[in-house]
Amino acid sequence: MQSALAKLNSRLADFEAPKALSLFEWFGELGNFCARLAKAAISPPYEGRELVRQLDEVGSKSLPLVALAGAATGVVLSLQTYASFSRFGAQSLLPAVIVHSLVEESGPIVTGLIVAGRVGAGIGAELGSMRVTEQIDAIEASAVNPYKYLVATRVQACILMLPLLTLAADACGILMGWLTNTLTEPTSLQLFLEAGTKTLTFNDFLPPTLKTAVFGLIVGLIACFQGMRTRGGTEGVGRAATSSVVLSSLGIVLADVLLVRLILVFFP
Amino acid sequence: MEGHAPAIVVEGLRKSFGPQRVLNGVNLRVEYGETLSVLGRSGTGKSVLLKLIVGLLKPDAGSIAIQGRDIAGLSLDQLNGIRKKIGFLFQQAALYDSLTVGENVAFPLKRHTSMSAAERRDRVRELLKQVGMEEHQGKMPSQISGGMQKRVGLARALALDPNILLFDEPTTGLDPITAGEIEELILRMQEQRRAASIVVTHDLHGAKTISDRLALVHEGNVLIEGAFEDLESSQDEFVSRFLRQGS
Ligand SMILES: Nc1ncnc2c1ncn2[C@@H]1O[C@H](COP(=O)(O)OP(=O)(O)O)[C@@H](O)[C@H]1O
Ligand SMILES: [Mg+2]
Secondary structure (H helix, E strand, O other): OHHHHHHHHHHHHHHHHHHHHHHHHHHHHHHHHHHHHHHHHHOOOOOHHHHHHHHHHHHHHHHHHHHHHHHHHHHHHHHHHHHHHHHOOOHHHHHHHHHHHHHHHHHHHHHHHHHHHHHHHHHHHHHHHHHHOOHHHHHHHOOOOHHHHHHHHHHHHHHHHHHHHHHHHHHHHHHHHHHHHHHHOOOOHHHHHHHHHOOOOHHHHHHHHHHHHHHHHHHHHHHHHHHHOOOOHHHHHHHHHHHHHHHHHHHHHHHHHHHHHHHHHHOO | OOOOOOOEEEEEEEEEEOOEEEEEEEEEEEOOOOEEEEEOOOOOOHHHHHHHHOOOOOOOEEEEEEOOEEHHHOOHHHHHHHHOOEEEEOOOOOOOOOOOHHHHHHHHHHHHOOOOHHHHHHHHHHHHHHOOOHHHOOOOHHHOOHHHHHHHHHHHHOOOOOOEEEEEOOOOOOOHHHHHHHHHHHHHHHHHHOOEEEEEOOOHHHHHHHOOEEEEEEOOEEEEEEOHHHHHOOOOHHHHHHHHHHO
16 A cells, blocks of 8 residues: 555656656757757758749648648538528628638638648658658768758748748638529629738738748648657657647747737737 | 868767766767767667767767867757768658658659769669669658668668768668678778768677677776777676677
8 A cells, every 4th residue: 555655756746846847848858959040041052843842742732631621611611600690681791791701811821720730740750750761860870961951941831831832821711702692692703802801901811821931830830840759659659649739730820919909909 | 072071979978868877877888980880788779879870869968079070069050061961770760651762762862962863773773773773763661670770761762972971870770791792891891982881780790791890888987999809808797698699
């Protein structure tokens, strides 16, 4: 009994102590990782060809999903707003509400989360398995900097592709929003778009779209970081993939709060 | 060549992982034109030793000099300059699994030489031929056996004509005939190119054939080092047990 308690106690101590410590460690390591990455990314030679490959990878992997998610968001927005707006006879505002809502918030956040799931898991698992099978060591041993060759290209690809994917999500959402709307309230696409974008200014459109570059940075950075620090065989690879998705989704949601606030301050 | 500095000098090398002490003051010296076989039970830190020498791991204490230059104080660019002259074979081959066999071998050539695509193709074919893998060029690493992966890893390690070779168990898991061919290849590199090699191996017979000296690692230290005869005449209990079991 006594020894069982002692055992349990030491187990708990094992479990708790590293937890608080490891959070600090995690941030410390992440800082270190960012410093190495920055150094590798700014100094020539640049990995142009590898970057193009990663852009294709990120773009083509996520485009169908992002388009689908954008379309679904458009449908839902249309159905929901129609239900509530028709009650007040404010149907004429529908296009504007759908367009604004998609462009300013739903499009960017949906795209960010989809990419976090699809690309984040992919990068985490890929780099993780390369780490545990010593492929990353092999790259280093052949005098190639893995931060330049593997990490910088992936992070850059995420940063560049996310705004473009967001545009695709916005476009699909608006199209499907119109389609859904026109089933109950027939309008031409042209009229719908005119009504929808009449009040849309540059400041409504550009900052929310460009903020997704920050989402891309978060996905690329966290997924590469989790992948590169993978330990412990196949199990570790699974953990790297899962934690990449969880942490980058969390990062995106938290960053969004901050970014929305900042955008409201600087682009009122 | 390369002045008169020895290829590799390791002094007082220590490395621990957490509480686990792996290397505890290892000293080694390899000249150009010389092959050193490193023996020892598995888990004694032989792979760790090779990784320390190319700077994949950082030692806790001690020094490593390649061609007379201590690698501890080098910038990454300088270290990479040295790494280009080192051919490294990983214990598990560590082929890039998204690239074909041919692309794996071409990788160092693509990165570090100005060869045209045609020149590169010829060189890759030649390298793969040396290890008897030329007809598997287009396959992915997952489609070939472990022994074949190791041979491709060897071809990749030799791509840049290195004059320092670090081979982690190059013949483990190979059939006797292929193993013999690999041993010949190592001997040839040593004779023709005056390469300095460290070969980690469990194959005593092979070690006797290819190496000038053998080093037996035990409990974090080089227990004994010398020609095969020196090991044979050793009075040490562990050394004689190791030799008895191995042959
Ligand atoms: N990166 C690492 N992190 C923690 N422990 C390691 C690491 N690399 C090797 N070790 C440990 O060091 C010891 C020696 O490993 P290794 O050099 O692979 O042995 P071998 O002589 O069989 O090649 C092993 O106990 C291994 O668990
Ligand atoms: Mg080993």
